Amino acid sequence: MRIAAGHSYGLAMSWKSDFENCYLLIPVVHLFFFFLTPLLNQVFVWGHMATATGTGWAQLRQQARSLETQTETLFHTYAQYASLSQLPMTPSEDEVKAESQIHEILERREALISQLARLLDSESALTSSALKQNNLSRHREILRDHRRELKRLNSAIAETRDRANLLSNVRSDINAYRSSASSNQNNNNAEAEYMLEERGHLENSHNMMDSVLSQAYAVNENFGLQRESLARINRRIVGAASHVPGMNSLIHKIGAKRRRDGIILGVFIGVCFLIVFFFR
Incomplete structure (x- = not known):
């Protein structure tokens, strides 16, 4: 204890x-x-x-x-x-x-x-x-x-x-x-074409003028031949008038006809030149 x-x-x-x-x-x-x-x-x-x-x-x-x-x-x-x-x-x-x-x-x-x-x-x-x-x-x-x-x-x-x-x-x-x-x-x-066209127109005008002039020359030659024929006829008529009475009055009428033909021929030639100048 x-x-x-x-x-x-x-x-x-x-x-x-x-x-x-x-x-x-x-x-x-x-x-x-x-x-x-x-x-x-x-x-x-x-x-x-x-x-x-x-x-x-x-x-x-x-x-x-x-x-x-x-x-x-x-x-x-x-x-x-x-x-x-x-x-x-x-x-x-x-x-x-x-x-x-x-x-x-x-x-x-x-x-x-x-x-x-x-x-x-x-x-x-x-x-x-x-x-x-x-x-x-x-x-x-x-x-x-x-x-x-x-x-x-x-x-x-x-x-x-x-x-x-x-x-x-x-x-x-x-x-x-x-x-x-x-x-x-x-x-x-375009300008060249225009010039060519104008040249063609001029050539056509020249050809027309040549044609008109040729016709005028032919007419003139024909008138010359007619004038020679009329001169020969006139000489014969004058020769016959000297032998036949009353022939002077007939010759006078023929001369008047010639003058009229000359006037007509001049008017025709003038008209031809006017046509040529117009188409030129």
């Missing part, structure tokens, strides 16, 4: 000593949690910020790569206008649309790169790395290359369009010259 009581007393004293030791550790634990809790909260906040920053960086980079791919596709379409041998004098609707889309995407990429730069600056030493700096520099370099490519394509398209417009103007001048030459040739041909 005494042994058991001694053992129980020893256990009680041991528990009392442990309890007093635990009681002494309570302020230490309080101090530990007092200083450790803010540190743990800060670590949690930093971890959350790092996770959110990493997610935003990945999304922005994905958008930037997608826009770079779209830019390459639009460059492939826009470059076709620079390779055309003949461009319209004014840009087509599709050409203007492609160029405006390229400008819009380049501006969007510029804004995304600015967001990436601000996000990288906000990270400071938390999650910033040389890899992200290289990625940002690569995006900027690609954007500069695409802007230079756009300027080169614009210059090539403008040069091709100017050359096409120059060739078109030259062709227009050549066609205008040919049309003018053809018109002048047609005018010359």
Whole structure:
């Protein structure tokens, strides 16, 4: 009994000593949690910020790569206008649309790169790395290359369009010259035809005049023959009148008839000359 009581007393004293030791550790634990809790909260906040920053960086980079791919596709379409041998004098609707889309995407990429730069600056030493700096520099370099490519394509398209417009103007001048030459040739041909027609009219008039003159000469010759015949008849009548009484009055009548025939002949010749002059 005494042994058991001694053992129980020893256990009680041991528990009392442990309890007093635990009681002494309570302020230490309080101090530990007092200083450790803010540190743990800060670590949690930093971890959350790092996770959110990493997610935003990945999304922005994905958008930037997608826009770079779209830019390459639009460059492939826009470059076709620079390779055309003949461009319209004014840009087509599709050409203007492609160029405006390229400008819009380049501006969007510029804004995304600015967001990436601000996000990288906000990270400071938390999650910033040389890899992200290289990625940002690569995006900027690609954007500069695409802007230079756009300027080169614009210059090539403008040069091709100017050359096409120059060739078109030259062709227009050549066609205008040919049309003018053809018109002048047609005018010359028409003038030559008119001159030929007038020459034909003159030749016809000359032929008519020759015919009229031939007829006049024939009539004159016929009148000469008639005059000789009448002269012979007159001589015979005069010879017979000298032997036959009353013949003088008959000779006088014959002379009057001759004068009348002479007047008629003169009027006829005058009419013939008037006809020739009129048709000339």
